[in-house]
Amino acid sequence: MADLRPTEILLSDDRIQKRVAELAAQISRDFPDGVHLVAVLKGAFVFLSDLVRHMTGRVTLDFLAASSYAKGTTSSGEVRLLKDLDYSLDGRNVVIVEDIVDTGVTLHYLQDILRARGPKSLRTACLLSKPSRRLVDVEVEYIGFTIEDRFVVGYGLDYAELYRNLPHIAVVGPA
Ligand code: IMP
Ligand code: MG
Secondary structure (H helix, E strand, C coil): CCCEEEEEEEECHHHHHHHHHHHHHHHHHHCCCCEEEEEEECCCHHHHHHHHHCCCCCEEEEEEEEEECCCCCCCCCCEEEEECCCCCCCCCEEEEEEEEECCCHHHHHHHHHHHCCCCCEEEEEEEEECHHHCCCCCCCCEEEEECCCCCEEECCECECCECCCCCCEEEEEEC
């Protein structure tokens, strides 16, 4: 896995921008009284920043960071919360903003712990979804793109912490 780098472009900058604008409009329409976005660090930071700039109405933000143990070798749902939220979710319309839903383990865990904090509603927005990889059934109300089982980077997503800065989404492959 050491010599992987971005190869083919899967989703261009342009395509992503158009789709993110559509998602933002849809979320704004669904929450005319305002919405509280909870972004999952670090992967969602680019998606979030484009999303909020296309949203109208009252928008507030918070961040959390999570990491799954021994990714790829366990399906037991062991997720660690590395950074918790600054604000309460009590009575708010909350949308989790995540980069990608892969096995669903991380999102399932986050939805569980956030639901327990008493939001008025809880929905999820993911830029990408890889349904063929799902181990846990999770509900995602807003999905940017459904993709095949390929490892992708760019637009916030990393491989070994690299390539988050790419404006497009690329598949990684041998150099
Ligand atoms: P899950 O718990 O398997 O759904 O994992 C979700 C997390 O794994 C995402 O938030 C990403 O951080 C990471 N991930 C899954 N697939 C990819 C990928 O193709 N590229 C980069 N990160 C990925
Ligand atoms: Mg992530």
